[in-house]
Amino acid sequence: MTDAPIPIHNEASLAQALNRMRQIEEKNLISRMKGPDNGGEPPGGDMLEARxxxxxxxxxxxxxxxxDVRDRLSRIEGKIGMLPGWGGLLAVAGFIVTAVGLMIxxxxxAG
Known part of the structure; x- marks a missing residue:
C-alpha cells in the first residue's frame, strides 16, 4: 500500500479512497496504542522502579x-453531638426573650 493520493472519478474510486483512509487511520491508531518500540520493556525505562x-x-x-482526617472528624462529631437541637435552641431563645421582656x-x- 502506498500513501499516494487516489484520484476520485466515480463511486468506485470514492469507495476505494475511503477504504484507504480507513486503513491509514487504523494503522495510525494501532501505532498510537502500541506506543514506542522499546524492545518489550515497560514504559519509563530505568526510571520505572524509582517512580x-x-x-x-x-x-x-x-x-x-x-x-488524621478520620480522627479529627470523630472528635468533631462528638462535639456536634453535645450541641442542643432545635428544642434546646428554642428554649434558650425563649428564655432570652422572657428575660428582656421582664427587664423592660x-x-x-428614665429621667
Missing part, C-alpha cells in the same frame, strides 16, 4: 493523612 517507589511513599503519606417591664422609667 513506583515514589508512588508507594505517596500512598503511605495519603493513608497517614486520611487517618420592671425597669424604672
Amino acid at each position: 513506583v517507589l515514589r508512588l508507594e511513599d505517596d500512598v503511605k503519606e495519603i493513608r497517614t493523612d486520611m487517618k 417591664r420592671f425597669m424604672p422609667p
